[in-house]
Amino acid sequence: MRITNQQQMALLLSRVQDIQADLLRVREQLASGKKVNKASDAPRAFEQLVDIRATLNKIEERKVSLTEGISRLNLSEDAIANAETILQRAKEIALQQRNDTSSPTERATVAKEVHQLLLNFVDAANTQVDGRYLFAGYETQTKPYSLDSVSASAVPPTISANDNNQGTTSASISIQTASSLTGDQYKITFTSATTFDVVNLTSGETVLSNQTYTSGGNIDFDGLRVVLTDNPSGPLAGDEFTIGTHNASDATVSASVSTASALKPHVYELRFTSSTAFDIVDLTTDEVLSTGNSYTSGSNIVFAGITAVVTDGTVAPQAGDVFRIRPDYGYQGDTGDIRIEVDDGTTLSINTVGSQVFSGPDADLFDALLDLHQALVTNTPKDLDTVISTLDTGLTQVTKARADIGARVNRLERVQEGLDMLALSTQKRQAALEDADVAQVASELTALETNLTASLLVLNRQFEISLLNFLR
Template sequence: MVVQHNMQAMNANRMLNVTTSAQSKSTEKLSSGYRINRAADDAAGLTISEKMRKQIRGLDQASTNAQDGVSSVQTAEGALTEVHSMLQRMNELATQAANGTNSKDSDRQAIQDEIDQLTTEIDRVSETTKFNETYLLKGEAGTKTINMKAHDAGLKGTLTDNGDGTATFVMDTLNAGDKVSIGGKTYTIAGAADDVGDMLTKADITTKHQDVTINGKTYKYNAGQTGSDTAPKKDTIEAGWYAETPKDSGTGANTTINADYKDIDAFKNGADGKTIAVGTKSVSVIKDADANGIDDVDSSVISKEKAYELASKELLAANQIGDTEGKAEVTNKAGNQIDLNTNKGDGTFKIKVGQAKVANSLAFSLHVGADADMTNKIQVNIDAMDSASLGIKGLNVKDDSGNAATYAVDAISDAISKVSSQRSSLGAVQNRLEHTINNLDNVVENTTTAESRIRDTDMAEEMVNYSKNNILAQAGQSMLAQANQSNQGVLSLLQ
């Protein structure tokens, strides 16, 4: 027996310290809820957990970013809803102003007043709509020049946008006798004597002997008869076209009755200033003493060259709407302004579209990921939506003819289309963001689950360890007490 070294007590004390340490760690885990409270608890697990935490918190903020993006997009799109409503009202007003029953002064002026107010309100909405102090509809610093859409002024033909700020309009072929509508007025294309001859030849009047109408008077073909000086005597009636059916004079003399028009050449020679028709075709031969391309008697009859000149003016008027820079031009193929004499038109018009100087498009990106990857950026672009950008600045509907209002309808239609396109783009971004938010929230949930398995305390399992360590601690304390008492036996030997 020894008293210097109580090995039983030392062993019991060592085991009690181990149990106490384990019990302390269990208490820490149970009270904090974390399995890892310091790096020593699980060095690798801590590294993985912190990496996951970075991703989780980054994705949480990315989801918030996307939600803020939805709010900003909804703000812009909501404002454009009202712009759409105002444009629809302006379309109604322009259509109303185009009607010929309006008083030239008061009615169209009242319509113009409302259009002016709506245009000003569109500008105000564009200028003031903002989200978190960011103006959404007035673009951003700097300017750019945009091209208006080309218009055909309601003329029959083919309009081709060349994509470089120019367009080409090819008017349907004009033939003598054709009806053409220019600027809301209907004209008849005048012809020459040769046009009359061509029309009558194509109708084959010499074989089919069709009726020919001249200035509304009908001439019918009569085969005529051969005169005779012998009994019974009869007159010579020339074959040809007569306004009234020719009759034998009954005088008994061989008199010659000449046809009003005996052949196609006769019709051609007497065509000046007349409208000649056969079947459904007609040709008006212009009588133009002052050489202005307009018939001296009937102002609705014009030459082909005059029609092209008038068409060029209407094309210019239609393409000047929204042209704040004064760039709109309409020329012939050679690039010259069309007139009646020097630079005659041929039915092909080169159009230089109008232009407007507007603010640059607003562009911002939404960061919707936890990493510094550019694919985590969702770009949002919003064009300036003021009246100049929409091509309706200075819209006028109060001219006497109503043509300006007619052309304004096209310009407003283009503006509606542009707002629709912008709203559609914003709607597409919003839908994308909503899917992004759903995906982010799903990733956060699953990553949090994985991080929880690494970091969180399994309370049931740890409670088992705690209970075990609690019992071991009590047992260790008891054994330490017993080991300390074991040396008392030495005293009996010393008595």
């Protein structure tokens, strides 16, 4: 079969074009370092690479979620650990101050530390990261804990030992006959280790004189029953006990929030100086907020963001009656469970709800700290036993929360390690499919360039021959 010059030229041109196409492919491989850059390079390998890249993207997204989850849980654990330290210190104080050797002055001083512990505890429960609250459930833009309610109660009769007492006698007081209460103040003064007098400080009258003291015996007068007990030693001459018979009337008190932004975690008292007038005292700061306020049954008494209402019973409040008022903390978040995917179809919670750590499920630790502070500023150590019990329950509650967080962090870290291994093996598969052998590609490039040069020379020679034939 005869092959014409034109056919030879066409074949040579086709060969040159093929070599140039191969050169383009090889140069692209050398520049990118990959032997598969588009589907036409290797259709089956390209399809596998698409799946591999999707897998790697999914792994990376999951690793980012895991990192954020671990960080959030670790920050939560740090905040709870801080709260736990605060509670341990609060318990130490409660144990120290529940004994009868601590004076009212000492308790008032320690109350300032407890108040600061309370504020630090609030900060821990309201911890934020990047503008989001950790313990508010789904409500990450809402502060979990704030003062949102007010409690109020009448103050029962009290008895306190003089700071200068030499003995270590414990004292308790109760109402024996309510109808006989006077609302006056009294003082028990020991004239010797075995005898005492009782004086009505309001009227100046001696109620009991030269009475014989028996440890644990009842001392009854004007509707009251006082019990003094050696603890361990008995009273000595000169020892004194002051008695306040608050709320001899049956008036009642209620309180609510009037201005939430003005509320403070303080303890207040409405102290009646007569049946028609009262003072308002902030026990936390030891500050008299107002004096000589006119009393009308059922009228609003507004102060420090609080609206209080005192209402007459069968009689109006009497001089010496005291009503105690305190704002309380409440949980503002929800029970939302923030979860991340740790495996296909499997999720894990990365948040801890504040109501399951700080105010429940077994103990409200805000109330415990508020009660501790109140017991100290009001010098009522008998209330500390309940506080200590609540703190014990709360410490167990907090410890369980920390352990739960630790377990979740461990699981997420194990999942993270597994994803790292999966990513590594997947990347190896990817490299085997698409990574070019640079040395081999460079060698192929050199060979193709040599072939192209030779082909162009042949093409040029063939063109010259064809041109000569044409000129002849």
